[in-house]
Amino acid sequence: MVEEAPPDPGPRRFGNASFRKWHALLGERVDGLLKEYLSPQVMEFGQAQRTEGADQAASAGGPIVELRAYFLGAFGSSQRLDYGTGHELSFLAFLGCLWKLRAFEDGPEEGDIERSIVLGVIEPYLKVIRRLILTYTLEPAGSHGVWGLDDHSFIPYIFGSAQLTRPISEDEPMPTEGSVAGAPRPSDVVKSTVVDLNRGRNMYFSAIGFINDVKKGPFWEHSPILFDISGIKDGWGKINKGMIKMYNAEVLSKFPVVQHFPFGSLFSWDADPEAAPPVQSVHMANQPMAAAATSSWGHATAMPGNNPGSGGGGIPYSRAPWAAGAGGNAPAGPPARGGKPDTGPPPPSSFPAGQSGTTSAQFSVTKAPWAK
Known part of the structure; x- marks a missing residue:
């Protein structure tokens, strides 16, 4: 399909418009692909063994409606010409639907099917995605x-x-x-x-x-x-x-x-009465408009115990290893962890700390939350 929708020639800063042609081809053929490669038992919701939610989906047109949505959502946005973790999540949901519909059969040893899905389905999917990114210069979503x-x-x-x-x-x-x-x-x-x-x-x-x-x-x-x-x-x-x-x-x-x-x-929206109220993540707190973001959508959910003073494990973000000094000035000597890469210049000797709620905060390098 990539060969059927070659990228438009010429340099461009953003995604190549030919990706829309590729995505249109996928949309035209998705039903045929699903019917060709999925068994009739799966497409008819198993008949003999229905999973939770099967009757509801069957009455709404069968599982192909939901399978199609997750599958098409797994290959980037034809409107924004981008690809990101949300599209990746859609592919996981597609596989999750197939799992619920008993499309996979386990091997003689426990865990065989899980390994087969990861190495035989997800990794090839990622290779397709990487080719799409390189061919159509898809932006990060x-x-x-x-x-x-x-x-x-x-x-x-x-x-x-x-x-x-x-x-x-x-x-x-x-x-x-x-x-x-x-x-x-x-x-x-x-x-x-x-x-x-x-x-x-x-x-x-x-x-x-x-x-x-x-x-x-x-x-x-x-x-x-x-x-x-x-x-x-x-x-x-x-x-x-x-x-x-x-x-x-x-x-x-x-x-x-x-x-x-x-x-x-197959993936329904169900409220959890025991869910903790969402707290603002450090990433959101460091955005320029963080001080004005008072609506509920502006407070992205963090891991339980991640709020200051809770004492929970959480995954708080901090600065880069070479920017651990007060005020952003790095201590003398090499970084505390990770070492220096074998090529390129060393990490900066200092890094502006930035002030929360301003644009300067965007220039603070963060650190992996669990790398202690």
Whole structure:
């Protein structure tokens, strides 16, 4: 389909308008694709084994209505010519719908199907997305700048760090430290040779490799959050746990993301009477209009215990490792964690702290919340 909708020639700052042609082709063919590759049992809601919400969806035209919406939403916006974590979330919802409709059958060992979905479906999906981004120069959707983990994606860092976490038995909880034997060190993400060696077999390094393909300059400069994470000494288990917490706070709990998420019968909107009231995140508090943002949508939800003085674990943001001095002046010597990248200039010796509620606050480099 990319070959059927070649990009318009000539340089341009924003997305290539031919992406609209590509997305239109997808819209024309989505029903045929779903009917071709999904079994009749799934398309008819299983008949014999209906999941919760099946009757409601069947009466509304069957699951194809909801499957179509999530699938089309997973490949960027043809209107804004962008792609971001909200579109990525839509693809997860598409797979979640298929899971609820019993489209997947497990293998002889427990966990086989989960691994097959991650490595055989999600990673190829990300490769398609990266080709779309490069072909049509899709803009990041709602990029957080220095607050963001990645311009476009998040889930490869969750699954990629899980690949490198130490093995566990069925009755063990998710590990909070340690790595699988022979795993590359977290600090190796700044080494292009190590990234190239591992990007074909690990989703974390595959995502880092794509960043290196599209961005130039020192890694700490264009990806400060990922650079800070690279200094974690407790292994990939801690990184994986932190990534899950950060995804909850920065994607699932952010109104700019979920405002575009459609709810239906398979993923319904249900109020949680025990949910804690939302608190303003540090990212929102540091925006220029933060002082005037008093409406409920201006207070994005943070993780429980993240509000000041609560004493909870939370994931508060702080400054970059080289900007830890008072007033933004860095202490003498190298950064406390992560080390210096093997190429490019060193981190700045000082960094303006910025004042909350003003534009100067946008120039404060943040730090991974769990990289302690």
